[in-house]
Amino acid sequence: GEFIKVSELANKMSIKSVELIKKMISFGIIATINQLLNQKTAQLIAEKMGHKVILYNKNDLEKSIICDRVIDNTLLKERPPVVTIMGHVDHGKTSLLDFIRSTRIAKKEAGGITQHIGAYQVKTKKGLITFLDTPGHAAFTSMRARGVKITDIIVLVVAVDDGVQPQTIEAIQHAKAANVPVLVAINKIDRIESDPEQIKHALMKHDIVPEEWGGDNIFIQVSAKTGKGIDDLLNLILLQAEMMELKAIDQGLARGVVIESYIDKGKGPIATILIQEGTLKKGDIILSGCSYGKVKAMTNEVGKNINKAIPSLPIVILGFSSLPEIGSVMYALNDEKKARELAIYRQEKNRENKLDKNRRLKLDNIFENM
Numbered sequence: 001g002e003f004i005k006v007s008e009l010a011n012k013m014s015i016k017s018v019e020l021i022k023k024m025i026s027f028g029i030i031a032t033i034n035q036l037l038n039q040k041t042a043q044l045i046a047e048k049m050g051h052k053v054i055l056y057n058k059n060d061l062e063k064s065i066i067c068d069r070v071i072d073n074t075l076l077k078e079r080p081p082v083v084t085i086m087g088h089v090d091h092g093k094t095s096l097l098d099f100i101r102s103t104r105i106a107k108k109e110a111g112g113i114t115q116h117i118g119a120y121q122v123k124t125k126k127g128l129i130t131f132l133d134t135p136g137h138a139a140f141t142s143m144r145a146r147g148v149k150i151t152d153i154i155v156l157v158v159a160v161d162d163g164v165q166p167q168t169i170e171a172i173q174h175a176k177a178a179n180v181p182v183l184v185a186i187n188k189i190d191r192i193e194s195d196p197e198q199i200k201h202a203l204m205k206h207d208i209v210p211e212e213w214g215g216d217n218i219f220i221q222v223s224a225k226t227g228k229g230i231d232d233l234l235n236l237i238l239l240q241a242e243m244m245e246l247k248a249i250d251q252g253l254a255r256g257v258v259i260e261s262y263i264d265k266g267k268g269p270i271a272t273i274l275i276q277e278g279t280l281k282k283g284d285i286i287l288s289g290c291s292y293g294k295v296k297a298m299t300n301e302v303g304k305n306i307n308k309a310i311p312s313l314p315i316v317i318l319g320f321s322s323l324p325e326i327g328s329v330m331y332a333l334n335d336e337k338k339a340r341e342l343a344i345y346r347q348e349k350n351r352e353n354k355l356d357k358n359r360r361l362k363l364d365n366i367f368e369n370m
C-alpha cells in the first residue's frame, strides 16, 4: 500500500508536525517526524482528529481519465499535419508564417480583430495544415522531456545568404531527437543568386540529405518576401503528411497540449490548446497539470467563436481557473469533482516536491560552506 511521512500528513492537515506527534502520543503512537505511516494508520489518525479523508491514487486517477476514452482503431480518422517552423535567428521563420497566414486566412473572417496566437490552421486546395509558431527551444525540450509530441513535421528555414548556423544545427538535433521529419526551406532566394548546393552540402554533415541525393529530406526554395515557392512548400508539406498517414480519434473526450498561456487582465487565464484527440466542446470540464476549469469560450486563430474542436485544431480557451503550464497535456473530463481533486492533488504534490528540493538545496549549501 501507500505510505506517508508524519510531516506530510501534518502538512495535509495544515498543522505543525510537533502538534501531530503530540496528538499521536495521546493516541498511543510514538513516531518521529520522518517516520512512514501506512495508509490505514494515517487515515485513522486524520479521522480521529476530525478530518475527512479523501484517498488519492494518482495512477488510478490518471488511468480513469484515459479509460474514459474509446480506443478503437476503426475510429481513427485522418487529421491535418502539425508543422513547426524552426531555424536560425533572422532566417525568416516569422516572415514565412506571416506570409502564409496573411495569404491563407481571409481577413474578413477576423471581424476586424487580429490576434497573434501561437498556432493557426490554414486551408489549401489539397488540405488543411496546422502551423505552430516556433516555440522557444526550452518549451520544446520540456515537452519532449514529458514525452509530449506536438509536431509532425519540422520546416527548417535556412537563409540562402547566411547558410547553416548554430541554431540551424540545434533545430536539426531537436528534430532527430523527436524523430520528426525535416523539410528544408531555403529562404530569401529573392535576395541573391542562390547557391542551394552549398547549403545542401553543409546540411549533409548533419545527416540532412536531399531526396535527389538519395536522402529523406525534401528541399524547397522560397522567398517569404515575394511568396515565391510557398505554394509548393505547402504542397510538399501535405505530401510528406500523406506518407505519414497521420490519424487520430475525433470522438469522445478531448486530449490536447497547452501551446501558450497567459493571464488577460480582464478575462483571466487564457490558453492556446492544440487538440490531439477527441472533440473539445464548449462547456467541457478540462484539466491540465494543476489547473482545471470549464471551457467558457473557444475561439480560433481569427477570434471567431467555435463550439467544437477536433484533432490538429489549435484553439484559444477561456475558462481555466489558473494558468496552465506550457507544454502540459490537457484532458477533458466528464467529472468536475474529479478534475478539481486531481488538480488539488497535483498542486500539493508540486508543493511537496518544491519543499524537498529546497531542503536538498539547503543541504548542498551546508556542504559547500564547510
Ligand code: GTP
Pocket (backbone or CB within 6 Å): 087, 088, 089, 090, 091, 092, 093, 094, 095, 096, 187, 188, 189, 190, 191, 222, 223, 224, 225, 226
Ligand atoms: P527570429 O524570430 O529573430 O529568430 O527571426 P526570424 O527567423 O523569425 O526572421 P524574420 O522573419 O523576423 O526575418 C528576419 C529579417 O529577414 C526581416 O528583416 C525580414 O524582413 C527578412 N526576410 C525574411 N524572409 C525574407 C525573404 O524571403 N527575403 C528577404 N529579402 N528578406 C526576408
Ligand code: MG
Pocket (backbone or CB within 6 Å): 093, 094, 095
Ligand atoms: Mg521570428
